[in-house]
Amino acid sequence: xxxxxxxxxxxxxxxxxxxxxxxxxxxxxxxxxxxxxxxxxxxxxxxxxxxxxxxxxxxxxxxxxxxxxxxxxxxxxxxxxxxxxxxxxxxxxxxxxxxxxxxxxxxxxxxxxxxxxxxxxxxxxxxxxxxxxxxxxxxxxxxxxxxxxxxxxxxxxxxxx
Amino acid sequence: xxxxxxxxxxxxxxxxxxxxxxxxxxxxxxxxxxxxxxxxxxxxxxxxxxxxxxxxxxxxxxxxxxxxxxxxxxxxxxxxxxxxxxxxxxxxxxxxxxxxxxxxxxxxxxxxxxxxxxxxxxxxxxxxxxxxxxxxxxxxxxxxxxxxxxxxxxxxxxxxxxxxxxxxxxxxxxxxxxxxxxxxxxxxxxxxxxxxxxxxxxxxxxxxxxxxxxxxxxxxxxxxxxxxxxxxxxxxxxxxxxxxxxxxxxxxxxxxxxxxxxxxxxxxxxxxxxxxxxxxxxxxxxxxxxxxxxxxxxxxxxxxxxxxxxxxxxxxxxxxxxxxxxxxxxxxxxxxxxxxxxxxxxxxxxxxxxxxxxxxxxxxxxxxxxxxxxxxxxxxxxxxxxxxxxxxxxxxxxxxxxxxxxxxxxxxxxxxxxxxxxxxxxxxxxxxxxxxxxxxxxxxxxxxxxxxxxxxxxxxxxxxxxxxxxxxxxxxxxxxxxxxxxxxxxxxxxxxxxxxxxxxxxxxxxxxxxxxxxxxxxxxxxxxxxxxxxxxxxxxxxxxxxxxxxxxxxxxxxxxxxxxxxxxxxxxxxxxxxxxxxxxxxxxxxxxxxxxxxxxxxxxxxxxxxxxxxxxxxxxxxxxxxxxxxxxxxxxxxxxxxxxxxxxxxxxxxxxxxxxxxxxxxxxxxxxxxxxxxxxxxxxxxxxxxxxxxxxxxxxxxxxxxxxxxxxxxxxxxxxxxxxxxxxxxxxxxxxxxxxxxxxxxxxxxxxxxxxxxxxxxxxxxxxxxxxxxxxxx
Numbered sequence: 050x051x052x053x054x055x056x057x058x059x060x061x062x063x064x065x066x067x068x069x070x071x072x073x074x075x076x077x078x079x080x081x082x083x084x085x086x087x088x089x090x091x092x093x094x095x096x097x098x099x100x101x102x103x104x105x106x107x108x109x110x111x112x113x114x115x116x117x118x119x120x121x122x123x124x125x126x127x128x129x130x131x132x133x134x135x136x137x138x139x140x141x142x143x144x145x146x147x148x149x150x151x152x153x154x155x156x157x158x159x160x161x162x163x164x165x166x167x168x169x170x171x172x173x174x175x176x177x178x179x180x181x182x183x184x185x186x187x188x189x190x191x192x193x194x195x196x197x198x199x200x201x202x203x204x205x206x207x208x209x210x
Numbered sequence: 211x212x213x214x215x216x217x218x219x220x221x222x223x224x225x226x227x228x229x230x231x232x233x234x235x236x237x238x239x240x241x242x243x244x245x246x247x248x249x250x251x252x253x254x255x256x257x258x259x260x261x262x263x264x265x266x267x268x269x270x271x272x273x274x275x276x277x278x279x280x281x282x283x284x285x286x287x288x289x290x291x292x293x294x295x296x297x298x299x300x301x302x303x304x305x306x307x308x309x310x311x312x313x314x315x316x317x318x319x320x321x322x323x324x325x326x327x328x329x330x331x332x333x334x335x336x337x338x339x340x341x342x343x344x345x346x347x348x349x350x351x352x353x354x355x356x357x358x359x360x361x362x363x364x365x366x367x368x369x370x371x372x373x374x375x376x377x378x379x380x381x382x383x384x385x386x387x388x389x390x391x392x393x394x395x396x397x398x399x400x401x402x403x404x405x406x407x408x409x410x411x412x413x414x415x416x417x418x419x420x421x422x423x424x425x426x427x428x429x430x431x432x433x434x435x436x437x438x439x440x441x442x443x444x445x446x447x448x449x450x451x452x453x454x455x456x457x458x459x460x461x462x463x464x465x466x467x468x469x470x471x472x473x474x475x476x477x478x479x480x481x482x483x484x485x486x487x488x489x490x491x492x493x494x495x496x497x498x499x500x501x502x503x504x505x506x507x508x509x510x511x512x513x514x515x516x517x518x519x520x521x522x523x524x525x526x527x528x529x530x531x532x533x534x535x536x537x538x539x540x541x542x543x544x545x546x547x548x549x550x551x552x553x554x555x556x557x558x559x560x561x562x563x564x565x566x567x568x569x570x571x572x573x574x575x576x577x578x579x580x581x582x583x584x585x586x587x588x589x590x591x592x593x594x595x596x597x598x599x600x601x602x603x604x605x606x607x608x609x610x611x612x613x614x615x616x617x618x619x620x621x622x623x624x625x626x627x628x629x630x631x632x633x634x635x636x637x638x639x640x641x642x643x644x645x646x647x648x649x650x651x652x653x654x655x656x657x658x659x660x661x662x663x664x665x666x667x668x669x670x671x672x673x674x675x676x677x678x679x680x681x682x683x684x685x686x687x688x689x690x691x692x693x694x695x696x697x698x699x700x701x702x703x704x705x706x707x708x709x710x711x712x713x714x715x716x717x718x719x720x721x722x723x724x725x726x727x728x729x730x731x732x733x734x735x736x737x738x739x740x741x742x743x744x745x746x747x748x749x750x751x752x753x754x755x756x757x758x759x760x761x762x763x764x765x766x767x768x769x770x771x772x773x774x775x776x777x778x779x780x781x782x783x784x785x786x787x788x789x790x791x792x793x794x795x796x797x798x799x800x801x802x803x804x805x806x807x808x809x810x811x812x813x814x815x816x817x818x819x820x821x822x823x824x825x826x827x828x829x830x831x832x833x834x835x836x837x838x839x840x841x842x843x844x845x846x847x848x849x850x851x852x853x854x855x856x857x858x859x860x861x862x863x864x865x866x867x868x869x870x871x872x873x874x875x876x877x878x879x880x881x882x883x884x885x886x887x888x889x890x891x892x893x894x895x896x897x898x899x900x901x902x903x904x905x906x907x908x909x910x911x912x913x914x915x916x917x918x919x920x921x922x923x924x925x926x927x928x929x930x931x932x933x934x935x936x937x938x939x940x941x942x943x944x945x946x947x948x949x950x951x952x953x954x955x956x957x958x959x960x961x962x963x964x965x966x967x968x969x970x971x972x973x974x975x976x977x978x979x980x981x982x983x984x985x986x987x988x
Contacts, residue, residue: 068329082240083233085457087406088490092907095406123233140231144223147872150880151706152230153406153457159231178915185907187406187458188706190883190944191915193876 052116056081057125065112072096074112075122083123083156087185094184097157098122104164106157106183123156126163131205138201138208139163148197150188158184162198171202214786217715217725218935221872224711225725235455238410238427239487246412247276249473249486250331252321252338253495254313257347257566257900258360261311261320261340269323269337274330277480278323278338279472281308288471289441291531294679295538300372303363303564305531307441307468313342314362314530315568316902317495322472324484347900351504351527351563362530362564371528371562374541378619379555384519388510392592397969398580400502400527400894401887402910403573407457408488409497411470413477423450424474427457429464430743431703433680435735437466438474449474453733456705460884461572462497463705464745465534494905499894500573502527503540505584510555511592515603519555522547522584528562529569535576536569537562538679542577542669545620549585550629550667550838551607556619566900572745574884575945578668586664586950587967590957594966600954601642604633604665615931624667624836625938626928632862633665636840639924640860645844653962658847659857660959664840664951670865670939671835671932672746683830684748685741686756688717688764690823692810694788694803696721696728701741702753703733707877707941709749712869713757716935720761721768722785723802739826747939750869752831755933759827767823771808772800774816835930835938839863841882841951847959852978854890854956859921863947866930866938874940875923881944882921886913888945889952893971 053062056079063078070089075081075098087095089108096108099121121129126137135141139162142148149155158181165172165180172180177198178191186194229235266278290304309320321338325331346360353359354369362369385391412425422444428434428451435451442449456463469486477484488497503526510519526540544558593600608629609616616624636642642661649659673682685701698717702709710730717728731737741753765785772790773780776798784793791799808814812821844858861878868874891911895903904910929936949970956972957965963984968976 066329073328076240077242080242081233082236082242085237085407086239086487087408088907090490090906090908093406093490123231127232136231143231144227147224147876149227149230150708150876151406151456151458152226152235153237155230156233174920175916178918182914182916185406185912185914187404187460187884187912188880189876190879190881190913190921191918192879192921195915 050113052113054115054118054120056120057122058128067111067113069112070108071110071112071115072107075107081122081124085153085156087153094157094161095154097160097184099160099164102167104161123159126159137163138204139166139198141204142197142200146193146196146200148189148193154184154186158186158194162201165198166202166205170205215719217718218869220870222711222715222725222870224708225714226708226710237407237455237457238412238425241412241425241454243414243483246483246485247324247326247480248328248331249322249324249476249484250335251319251469251492252335252340254309254316254318254320256313256342256344257316258345259313259342260345261309261313262343263341264321265339266321268339269334272334272337274325274327275334276324276326277476278321279308279476280321281306281310284308284475288475291468291533292437292466293532293534293536295535296679297372297374297537300537301366303371303531307471315566316900317492317568319468324476324480347566349565349567349896349898349900351525351565354563354565355525355561362566369564371564372537374544374560376544376558376620377556378621379519381519381521381555381557384555385510388518389513390511390595392509392511392588392595394507394588394591394967396505396507396584396587396967398501398503398583399970400570401500401573401892402494402894403460403462403497403500404912405458405460405462408490408493409463409467409469410487411473412483412485413474414483415478415481417481420448421450422448422474422478423452424470425452425454426470427463428453429459429703429705429745431733431735432701432740433743434466434470438471441471442475450736453703459705460574461500461576461745464572464743465498491906494910495902496568498533498571498573499529499568500570501580502570503543503580507584507588509588509592513596515592515596515598515606517551517553517607520547520553522558524560526560526562527565527567527570529565529567531569533569533571535679536571539570539572539577543580545622546578546581546669547585548618548620549582550627550665551585552609554619567896574881575942578942578946579949582664582666582946583950586666587953590954591966600663601637605630622669623833625833625930625932627667627836627838628926628928629665629838632838632840632864632926635924635926636842636860636862639862639922640842640858658849658959658962660845660847660955660957662843662951662953662955662958664947664954666947667836667838668943668946669834670747670837671751671831672748673834674831681742683742683828684753684756685739685826685828686753686760687739687824687826688760690764690806692807694727694806696723698728698730698757699738700730700732700753700757701738702749703743704749705744707744707749708873712750712873713754715869716754716757717761720765720785721802723788747941751835751933751937751939752829754869754935754937756827756829758934759829760825763825763827764823768805770816770819771805775800775814831932833932835866835932837863837865837938837940837943839943839947841947843951843955845955845959847956847977849981852974852981854972854977856886856917856919859919861921862924862926863940863943864926864928865940865943866928867936869937877940878923878944879921881942882948883913883918884945885948886917886952888949888970890971890973
């Protein structure tokens with residue numbers, strides 16, 4: 050099947066098998082290996098990407114379902130307007146607050162955090178925890194991930210002023 | 211030579227993060243080579259069965275399939291999966307890389323195939339026809355040791371793989387003199403490590419050069435290289451192991467797995483790069499599990515709460531076959547069973563029991579979480595029986611700081627500690643007395659708050675080679691380039707711990723250079739001298755010490771060069787801000803880069819000095835280290851649903867001197883949350899036929915962000931005397947110290963219902979049933 054989509058601001062046209070998962074399309078066809086596969090069953094969130102602005106788990110989306118969509122992966126986060134030419138504030142938060150250890154869940158966590166801040170620019174701690182409850186991390190105990198997203202929220206608020 | 215600590219001890223941001231937060235890092239599955247083939251493993255659906263036949267003819271002709279290997283194809287060509295641990299009299303429960311004649315657990319590899327595409331490989335896997343003759347299985351270790359149990363190995367007369375015994379002090383006398391003997395059967399359940407990145411291997415072979423390169427998500431690149439060479443019967447110098455980014459391990463990648471040898475063999479046979487990536491389901495079934503011990507525990511106590519003696523009989527479920535360290539792990543429980551208490555007499559018997567399950571091996575803590583759970587749970591049972599405060603019972607039995615080094619009746623020598631101080635700190639931080647008042651007030655209102663305490667000691671910095679199965683030292687090489695840039699090559703193999711940062715901090719301080727001038731390289735056997743790896747909370751204490759020694763050698767050399775030029779005693783020189791200078795006369799100074807240049811240009815060196823700046827050190831620790839701490843947890847239990855809510859958590863940890871407090875705190879956070887998993891959620895369940903019921907994340911609950919209160923952290927600092935930096939290790943503290951604190955809190959909450967002990971994990975339904983039974987009894 051033929052699909053056409055925008056990924057990280059670039060147009061792509063591909064002929065793919067109907068059963069190809071979006072995550073494998075991104076990783077194996079486009080070479081965007083920053084999006085990870087942790088479970089293939091929508092349970093861990095390592096493969097989270099933005100699809101038309103919404104955080105989705107790309108291991109249970111078929112690539113053909115993304116036909117015509119706009120996708121942002123971790124590789125595209127720094128290219129978003131909010132990043133101001135540097136790191137996305139959520140990426141910066143993860144670095145500042147030691148929000149990662151092995152780094153495997155991190156791209157998905159960053160995307161989930163960024164999606165939350167799009168909808169809710171000033172989330173409470175409980176709201177942050179709720180927003181990342183679909184993303185598993187085995188290293189950090191989540192505390193510094195929560196702090197990282199909170200850091201980003203405050204930073205983005207400051208910039209808007 | 212004094213060292214200024216501009217970076218050591220500081221919360222420096224991690225050097226590895228920029229690539230990780232931008233999706234620019236490379237894990238095994240991110241590697242892509244031209245002509246790469248994809249492997250799929252065909253696994254046993256039975257827990258115990260005889261293999262009648264394996265028919266791969268349909269799979270061989272399936273679309274995209276390049277090769278299929280059955281046991282017949284690899285017999286004699288690939289050696290057994292290695293076990294490095296030796297216990298006198300242990301039976302040889304060794305496993306071939308593909309099952310021969312019999313399968314003994316669900317998920318055991320029976321065949322492997324490769325295809326041109328990962329989807330086609332999985333399609334073809336279903337076409338391999340294996341005819342099984344199912345046999346009765348045994349999954350419960352208490353049943354497996356009965357005479358009537360099915361036998362896993364026809365050649366053994368029972369399912370007991372080994373017996374390990376240890377006695378210290380006069381146990382008979384202790385129990386005779388006791389006012390009371392407190393007994394409790396306790397279960398420390400089987401857990402599944404679930405690193406977020408499953409295992410994965412890529413192998414490539416260059417027949418002209420006879421070079422096999424294996425990329426594996428492992429904690430032990432050098433040991434893996436030695437073992438793969440041995441299993442495949444090729445010279446060690448023909449094998450290079452590279453550890454790319456590793457997405458978590460927690461001990462589960464401290465091993466040598468069948469797939470590593472099989473994929474390497476396939477690459478050599480086909481002269482093509484081959485990739486195998488474990489699915490999550492495979493990860494649950496056939497990556498090592500942890501814990502799984504039943505302990506029949508007895509404590510001999512005086513009425514005043516002092517401990518006289520301990521008896522522990524432990525059934526350690528080791529699964530169907532040994533992996534690398536399987537038999538050794540329960541012995542760590544035995545050695546650490548006294549915890550941080552003076553117990554004059556102990557008697558321990560451990561039975562390693564074979565069952566139709568995946569092997570247990572090192573999962574974060576590896577034997578010490580079990581020991582700590584048993585003794586800390588028992589201390590609360592003693593307190594309940596003597597109607598004393600759990601704080602008082604603990605305080606009464608601590609060795610005092612002046613008694614260190616303190617030798618336990620199990621033969622270990624604890625290096626340094628102040629248990630009283632960490633306990634006092636956690637009581638103060640949590641406002642313990644106020645909490646008890648709050649608890650009493652809530653109980654009157656029918657609300658069940660619980661307060662749980664755990665004072666723990668762990669054994670880290672593994673370890674003296676005399677006590678380790680295959681060397682306990684670590685290596686480090688420091689190579690300063692002519693431009694003044696510093697390469698640190700470490701035998702440690704970090705997978706999230708952040709040694710690229712902490713080792714950089716150490717090197718930057720000792721050489722007086724900027725962190726930007728230091729590159730830490732690890733996990734490539736062609737570049738890094740032989741090393742042991744990262745596990746057992748050893749990287750900083752052993753690997754960092756090796757680095758310290760290597761840096762000292764180069765400092766000495768650079769000081770001699772600078773001293774020769776400046777005409778001063780090299781012993782008076784210091785290193786700071788890219789300068790080598792005399793502290794009392796700062797004008798007597800040489801630029802660091804100039805001294806480095808002199809070593810390479812080699813025209814002005816002191817007479818007899820070799821050119822170059824390259825030093826290697828192998829650090830052999832004289833003892834383990836023994837970090838410790840005190841954790842306190844506050845929970846509320848809903849008596850109608852059995853739901854446990856974590857309300858507050860206070861941790862006080864002492865891991866000696868600290869290189870980077872940010873990273874230390876992160877390690878403890880993660881460990882505590884894995885303990886929350888063990889205490890409340892996680893349990894590997896096999897049904898009676900040996901099917902793994904919790905075989906996916908759908909059925910095996912991991913802690914989520916919403917399950918946790920903010921963790922309130924603190925540290926005390928008691929340096930270790932056994933290594934040059936006084937560090938102890940912290941990677942496993944959280945999983946060791948926290949589980950009993952959470953469990954003790956839940957049991958404390960349930961005390962009004964007459965509950966004295968609850969087995970792990972304390973799921974809603976289990977607590978609800980206990981409460982229902984208790985209410986009915988009333």
